[in-house]
Amino acid sequence: MQFALAVTFAGAILTLWMPALWPVSLFQTAIYALCVIVLWRRTPARVPYPAIPLVLAVLWGTAQLQFHLTAYAFDTKAATLRWATFLGVFLIGFCLFSDPGVRDWFRSAMLWFTFVLSIVATLQTFTSPGKIFWLFPTEYTENVMGPILYHTHWAVLVEVMLPIAVYEALRRERGALLYAGMAAALYASVIASASRAGAILTTAEILLVALLMSVRGLASGRAVGTALIRTLALFAVFTAIAGWGHLWDRFRQPDPMQIRREFNIASLHIIRAHPLTGTGLGTWPTVYPQYAVIDGGTFANQAHDDWAQFTAEGGIVFGLAIFSIFIWSLRPAFQTIWGLGVVAVFLHAFVDYPFSRPALGSWPILILAMLAASAPVGERIPGQQIAAPSGPPGT
Numbered sequence: 001m002q003f004a005l006a007v008t009f010a011g012a013i014l015t016l017w018m019p020a021l022w023p024v025s026l027f028q029t030a031i032y033a034l035c036v037i038v039l040w041r042r043t044p045a046r047v048p049y050p051a052i053p054l055v056l057a058v059l060w061g062t063a064q065l066q067f068h069l070t071a072y073a074f075d076t077k078a079a080t081l082r083w084a085t086f087l088g089v090f091l092i093g094f095c096l097f098s099d100p101g102v103r104d105w106f107r108s109a110m111l112w113f114t115f116v117l118s119i120v121a122t123l124q125t126f127t128s129p130g131k132i133f134w135l136f137p138t139e140y141t142e143n144v145m146g147p148i149l150y151h152t153h154w155a156v157l158v159e160v161m162l163p164i165a166v167y168e169a170l171r172r173e174r175g176a177l178l179y180a181g182m183a184a185a186l187y188a189s190v191i192a193s194a195s196r197a198g199a200i201l202t203t204a205e206i207l208l209v210a211l212l213m214s215v216r217g218l219a220s221g222r223a224v225g226t227a228l229i230r231t232l233a234l235f236a237v238f239t240a241i242a243g244w245g246h247l248w249d250r251f252r253q254p255d256p257m258q259i260r261r262e263f264n265i266a267s268l269h270i271i272r273a274h275p276l277t278g279t280g281l282g283t284w285p286t287v288y289p290q291y292a293v294i295d296g297g298t299f300a301n302q303a304h305d306d307w308a309q310f311t312a313e314g315g316i317v318f319g320l321a322i323f324s325i326f327i328w329s330l331r332p333a334f335q336t337i338w339g340l341g342v343v344a345v346f347l348h349a350f351v352d353y354p355f356s357r358p359a360l361g362s363w364p365i366l367i368l369a370m371l372a373a374s375a376p377v378g379e380r381i382p383g384q385q386i387a388a389p390s391g392p393p394g395t
Contacts, residue, residue, distance in 0.1 A: 001041075002102050005034060005092060006109050009366070012359035013117070013157070017132045017147045027359050028085045035088035042095040048372035049328050053321040054090055057083040060318055061281040070280025071287050079282030079313070082358050089362045093369025103370055107164060107338070110363075114161040115182045118189035121146030121154065125192055145193050148360075155198020156354040158186045160341040160363045162202050166209040167338040169231055171218050177230060184234035197351050201344045206231075212337050259294075260304045260351060266291040267308035271316065278315040287312075302356055306349035325368070332371035339371045 008030045015023035061080030063069070070076040097103040120133070122145075128134040130141045138144055145154035165186055169179035187206065190198045210228055212218075269291040270279060279287045288300050303309035311319025326346040333339040345354050345364040355361035 001034070001038060002096055002106050004030075005096070006106060006113075008034065009110070009359075009362065010113055012362070013113075014147050016153075016357065016359055017136070017138065017144075017149050024358060028081060031085050031088040031092070031362070035092050038092050038095045042098075044091075044095055044098075048094055050090060050325045050368055050372060051087065051094070053325050054083065054087040056321050057281075057314075057318070058087055060314055064277070064280050064314075069277045071283040072280060075282035075286060076280040077282075079280075082355075082361070083281070085358045086355075086361060086365045089365045090369045090372075093366045094373050097370045097373035103373065107370065110366075111161055111164050111168075111182065114157060115165070115185055117146050118158065118185050121148070122185070122189045122192045143193055145189065151193035152195045152198060152348075152352050153354065153357065153360055154193045155190050155195035155202070156345055156348055156352075156360060157363060158190050159198065159201055159205065159344040159348060160367055162186050163205050163209050163340040163344075164338045166206055166231070167213070170210060170213045170228070180231040180234050183231060184237070187235055197348055201348055205340055205344055206235075208340060209337055212334070216337075218337070262292070262294045263288075263300065263303050264305055264308055265293050267303050267305065267312045269293075270312040271308075271319075274312070274315065276315045276317070278311070278313045278318060281313045284309045284313055302353040304352055306353050306355050309353065329368060329371065332374065336371060336374055339367055339374075342367050342371065 008027060012023065012027040058080060061076055061083060064076055065073055065080070097106065124131070124134060125143065125145055130144055131137050132144065132147055138149060140149055143151035145151055148154045148157065162183060165179050165183035169176050169183055172179060183206070187202055190202050266288055267284070270284070270287060273291070284303050285299070285301055288303075292300070303312065307319065307323060310322050314322075326343075329339075329342045329346065333341075333343045342364050348354055354364070
């Protein structure tokens with residue numbers, strides 16, 4: 001079952017660039033089917049907290065449709081299905097990852113997939129800008145990373161996985177250099193993508209994982225220092241190849257919040273006008289022109305702040321319910337350390353829209369499921385060492 005889930009996730013990311021509905025529909029259908037099968041075979045003994053707001057999101061979208069509380073029914077249907085996908089992913093993960101062996105296998109598989117893809121994406125962006133896998137042209141001329149058209153969304157994918165790579169690099173004796181190389185390649189790909197928020201958050205992840213590992217005694221100070229020197233040396237090599245020029249130019253822009261600020265103001269106006277019911281899940285692009293404070297001359301597809309958009313579309317209570325998932329995630333993420341990617345993505349959601357795509361948003365949700373399925377203080381005794389696998393083993 002975990003192999004089927006891995007193939008589903010990988011296929012969804014590899015087809016994320018396609019301007020068609022069928023890849024999304026295929027991914028969602030597969031998740032719904034897997035969820036039914038998994039729940040039939042392994043009924044969970046308890047209901048973890050994140051499942052409750054996710055269920056409420058699906059029910060609220062359904063209620064908006066039923067009672068005509070949406071500005072555009074089609075978009076609300078699509079958004080409700082997206083929340084149903086996130087719920088399905090969480091339930092699948094929670095049931096499967098209660099087995100530590102399955103959890104380890106899947107985490108390793110996700111890391112290897114993202115690592116290989118990061119190398120491809122970095123090479124692609126320098127040798128064939130604007131083309132997917134050197135073959136398929138797009139309407140964009142830069143910052144296309146592998147199968148992901150939007151550089152910030154690429155950064156989100158890396159944010160999910162980077163703490164796992166750094167965690168393994170710092171705590172292992174065998175395979176430490178391999179995982180350090182993985183972490184360096186992932187980090188360098190974010191630098192190459194020129195995502196400002198991504199660069200800040202991934203840098204913070206690296207430092208925080210190292211700090212927590214040292215403070216918790218998961219590795220000796222000497223081991224952490226040695227691993228850090230090795231990892232930083234690889235970071236320097238990989239990021240030198242990727243180059244900092246484009247990212248530095250973006251940091252030097254005089255107003256990094258331009259347009260986003262105006263979107264946030266419009267979102268606040270929408271919330272004030274519809275504080276209880278919202279305008280309907282997924283309808284922000286439809287109602288935005290009515291509340292816009294500027295005319296940018298282009299279509300505003302998202303609010304560039306998922307938290308503001310959730311609240312505008314679903315109302316204040318809905319926004320707080322979804323935000324409570326973020327609050328819940330803090331404790332297990334900091335306890336496990338490798339789960340800090342969830343926190344990074346939730347923070348990134350304040351300045352962008354990582355949860356707008358079912359395939360992409362499902363990655364942090366799956367890590368969230370791992371956190372919910374893990375023991376309260378992590379899955380292993382602090383400091384325990386395990387042999388590093390050479391790659392994802394078979395099922």
